Each structure stands twice: as C-alpha cells, then as structure tokens.
Amino acid sequence: MTLHELEVELGPRRYPIRIGRGLLDQPEALAALVTGRHALVVTDGNVAPHYLARVQAALAGKTLQALVLPPGEQEKTLARFTEVMAALAAMGASRDATVVALGGGVVGDLAGFAAACWMRGVRFVQLPTTLLAMVDSSVGGKTAVDLPQGKNLVGAFHQPAAVLADTATLDTLREREFSAGLAEVVKYGAIADAEFFAWLEDNAEALMARNPDALAHAIATSCRHKAGIVARDETEQGERMLLNFGHTFGHAIETEQGYGGLLHGEAVAVGMVLAARLSADLGRAPWSDTARLAALLERFDLPVALPAGLSGEALLGRMKLDKKAVSGRIRLILWAGLGRAEVVPDVPESEILPILEA
Incomplete structure (x- = not known):
C-alpha cells in the first residue's frame, strides 16, 4: 500500500492528512485520533452499512455513539445540525469529546460545524469516503449548513485534528x-x-x-x-x-x-x-x-x-x-x-x- 502523508501548517497549529488504501482497517491508528473519553460518529445511510462497524470496533474503548443521517445535500440543514447537537448532549459529551465525520462533504460540513459549536469548539476528525470530500471539503476547516436562500451561509472555520482518506472506500462510490x-x-x-x-x-x-x-x-x-x-x-x-x-x-x-x-x-x-x-x-x-x-x-x-x-x-x-x-x-x-x-x-x-x- 502506497501511503501519502501531508501536513496542513497553520502557524503553531498543524494536522496530518493521510491518504492510502486500507486506513479504516487499522484500529489502533483510528483509536489514536480520539484522545478524550467521548466520541460521536456522524455518518449517513449510504456510508454506514459499509464502514460504520469498523470505526465503532476501533473506538470500542470510548464512550461512543453513532448518528446515522439521511444522505444528500438537502439534509445539510439547521434541523440536522440540531440533531447532532442533541446527540452530543444526550451522551454527556465533555470538552474533550471528538466528533468523527464518516462520509462525504455533507457529513463533514455538518459534523464539523457541530464540533465548532459544541462547548465553543471540540476536536473533530475527518474520515472522508467520497472523492470530493477527500480532495476538497475534508481539508481546510470550512464547516457549514445550507439555508433555502443559499448554500453554506451558516458556518464557522474549525480545523480538523486529522484527515484520514482511505481510498478503498472509493470502490463502493457510485x-x-x-x-x-x-x-x-x-x-x-x-x-x-x-x-x-x-x-x-x-x-x-x-x-x-x-x-x-x-x-x-x-x-x-x-x-x-x-x-x-x-x-x-x-x-x-x-x-x-x-x-x-x-x-x-x-x-x-x-x-x-x-x-x-x-x-x-x-x-x-x-x-x-x-x-x-x-x-x-x-x-x-x-x-x-x-x-x-x-x-x-x-x-x-x-x-x-x-x-x-x-x-x-x-x-x-x-x-x-x-x-x-x-x-x-x-x-x-x-x-x-x-x-x-x-x-x-x-x-x-x-x-x-x-x-x-x-
């Protein structure tokens, strides 16, 4: 497996981007990305059947919840954002919680915005499963939801702690x-x-x-x-x-x-x-x-x-x-x-x- 490793450098802050096949089959590496006790995995109905179980198994030692949302850009709304916030509240997520975005750009934008807002900002990790998310939306910290009046009008800059792009997930992409x-x-x-x-x-x-x-x-x-x-x-x-x-x-x-x-x-x-x-x-x-x-x-x-x-x-x-x-x-x-x-x-x-x- 050829592994590409990059870093995003933002002054004293930096985070890794790892690109390669089979990265979701490395439980120790996945577990290391969640440094606190609580983890919320946000994904959607297309991605969950393929990859959610692997991520859950890797994070089995954490206080873990998964939220499976309907797929599609039309779901990137304030109502779905509220669902993510409610899930964090229900699990009693503390300031050392990690939000894990497992999916494409919609999931990454939505989960990242929730991470930016929960207790004024908690850690989040991008596990992109679409080509678009791997090359664009998972990197750079732009998080947002849409309004009927326009796209990405409500959001925040909130950088991920890491981006892990398993190119094997592209095998199941339509x-x-x-x-x-x-x-x-x-x-x-x-x-x-x-x-x-x-x-x-x-x-x-x-x-x-x-x-x-x-x-x-x-x-x-x-x-x-x-x-x-x-x-x-x-x-x-x-x-x-x-x-x-x-x-x-x-x-x-x-x-x-x-x-x-x-x-x-x-x-x-x-x-x-x-x-x-x-x-x-x-x-x-x-x-x-x-x-x-x-x-x-x-x-x-x-x-x-x-x-x-x-x-x-x-x-x-x-x-x-x-x-x-x-x-x-x-x-x-x-x-x-x-x-x-x-x-x-x-x-x-x-x-x-x-x-x-x-």
Missing part, C-alpha cells in the same frame, strides 16, 4: 458521485497548476477506471495544493478565494434547484465553464483554454452547460447572496487561462447575465 469528485480535482489544475491539468488530460481514462496509483496521485496533488493555500490564508481573506473557481455559479445552480438537481461537483463543473467563458468574453483569457477545460470535464462524464429551465435573473439574484459578494456587488473568481485564477471584484451584472442566459 459512478455519478465519483465523477462529481473529479470536478474538484480538475479545479486545482485550472486555478494553479497547468502541468497537473495536462497530467489529468493524459490520465483521464486511468482515473475513470479508478486506477489506484492514478487516484492516489490525483488526491495527494489536490490535497497538497489545498493545504498550501489554507496555510497561507486560513480564513479566506485573499488567496483562498481562488478555491471557489466555478463555485459562485455552481452554488447558485444548486440553490435554485433546491439542492435536488445537480450534485455539488456537477454544479461546480458547469460553474467553472461559465467562469472560463466569462473570462474569455471579457478578454481576460483565451477561448482555447475554455475549450480544453470543457473537453476534460466531459471526459469525466460531467455537465458543462446550464440545466434547462433555470432563469438567468434568478441565478444572478442567488449570486448576489454569495459569501464573496461585497455590498451586493458580485465578486467572481475568473482566470487568465489554465493555472492562472484571479479574484475579480465588482463584475458588472450586464456581463454576467448573458452567460446565464446563453
């Missing part, structure tokens, strides 16, 4: 979810690493076949980029905004569809193409790079155009509520071409609307 995760992998090449983007083009078939070596390289490279950016800008005051390439468009799509249409990664794929098209329209980037981006996403079975039936005006209204907007003015992550993302403040609505209505 094809659509797997492809959705590849959108976030492509993002790192698009915003910061043209060489990695070219590697993805050369290895697209191997990745779609879930080749273990190709997957491990893609995950480790993505996490290395994420860890570096988070270390330099933990609370998204500047450079970390670049990680939202495609997300302002994508979040608007997800919200307008009521979190029941495109998956997050699918919406981000569409959003990245829209951001690239807008960049080209504004003369900031070559059209040829937009074409390469769309072509690679399509090779990963991802959508590259807006779903039918969405109003451009409605999407624009959603974008105004994006967390990066300032005083109602839309701030977008655009690019100057492959590997060169940039923050562009106050993009005129008159330039954005045609992209949303094309």
Whole structure:
C-alpha cells in the first residue's frame, strides 16, 4: 500500500492528512485520533452499512455513539445540525469529546460545524469516503449548513485534528458521485497548476477506471495544493478565494434547484465553464483554454452547460447572496487561462447575465 502523508501548517497549529488504501482497517491508528473519553460518529445511510462497524470496533474503548443521517445535500440543514447537537448532549459529551465525520462533504460540513459549536469548539476528525470530500471539503476547516436562500451561509472555520482518506472506500462510490469528485480535482489544475491539468488530460481514462496509483496521485496533488493555500490564508481573506473557481455559479445552480438537481461537483463543473467563458468574453483569457477545460470535464462524464429551465435573473439574484459578494456587488473568481485564477471584484451584472442566459 502506497501511503501519502501531508501536513496542513497553520502557524503553531498543524494536522496530518493521510491518504492510502486500507486506513479504516487499522484500529489502533483510528483509536489514536480520539484522545478524550467521548466520541460521536456522524455518518449517513449510504456510508454506514459499509464502514460504520469498523470505526465503532476501533473506538470500542470510548464512550461512543453513532448518528446515522439521511444522505444528500438537502439534509445539510439547521434541523440536522440540531440533531447532532442533541446527540452530543444526550451522551454527556465533555470538552474533550471528538466528533468523527464518516462520509462525504455533507457529513463533514455538518459534523464539523457541530464540533465548532459544541462547548465553543471540540476536536473533530475527518474520515472522508467520497472523492470530493477527500480532495476538497475534508481539508481546510470550512464547516457549514445550507439555508433555502443559499448554500453554506451558516458556518464557522474549525480545523480538523486529522484527515484520514482511505481510498478503498472509493470502490463502493457510485459512478455519478465519483465523477462529481473529479470536478474538484480538475479545479486545482485550472486555478494553479497547468502541468497537473495536462497530467489529468493524459490520465483521464486511468482515473475513470479508478486506477489506484492514478487516484492516489490525483488526491495527494489536490490535497497538497489545498493545504498550501489554507496555510497561507486560513480564513479566506485573499488567496483562498481562488478555491471557489466555478463555485459562485455552481452554488447558485444548486440553490435554485433546491439542492435536488445537480450534485455539488456537477454544479461546480458547469460553474467553472461559465467562469472560463466569462473570462474569455471579457478578454481576460483565451477561448482555447475554455475549450480544453470543457473537453476534460466531459471526459469525466460531467455537465458543462446550464440545466434547462433555470432563469438567468434568478441565478444572478442567488449570486448576489454569495459569501464573496461585497455590498451586493458580485465578486467572481475568473482566470487568465489554465493555472492562472484571479479574484475579480465588482463584475458588472450586464456581463454576467448573458452567460446565464446563453
């Protein structure tokens, strides 16, 4: 088994990211991540049948509870957050408790936000089981829940104590979810690493076949980029905004569809193409790079155009509520071409609307 080990360094604070096959089959390593007496494992109905028993067995010496939530982005709500808090209260969780997030991005965001709020912040550990969570949401400490008005509007920055990504869990991931995760992998090449983007083009078939070596390289490279950016800008005051390439468009799509249409990664794929098209329209980037981006996403079975039936005006209204907007003015992550993302403040609505209505 090839093990990739990275660290996220935040001044005097740091935490490990471990990536490899079979990590959930190492009970001593799992147990070492829970340093206190209480542990709450938060997971969902898709993940629990496959992996919950292993985690419970590894933590058998702790005061342990498991909370199994329904799967899906539509469950990332304040009501589900309240359930997690109630579970912590019911078990009498103390300040040395650990919340363990076993699942994808929804579980990680929700469990992490609960850990941030319980007694003003307790330890939590990320055990991501989806590709999207492994390469993006499990690293960096962004935790949140959604509101009907917008995605991730209620949340906190709360870093995990560790991220343990067992790539064997990807064997049971549905094809659509797997492809959705590849959108976030492509993002790192698009915003910061043209060489990695070219590697993805050369290895697209191997990745779609879930080749273990190709997957491990893609995950480790993505996490290395994420860890570096988070270390330099933990609370998204500047450079970390670049990680939202495609997300302002994508979040608007997800919200307008009521979190029941495109998956997050699918919406981000569409959003990245829209951001690239807008960049080209504004003369900031070559059209040829937009074409390469769309072509690679399509090779990963991802959508590259807006779903039918969405109003451009409605999407624009959603974008105004994006967390990066300032005083109602839309701030977008655009690019100057492959590997060169940039923050562009106050993009005129008159330039954005045609992209949303094309």
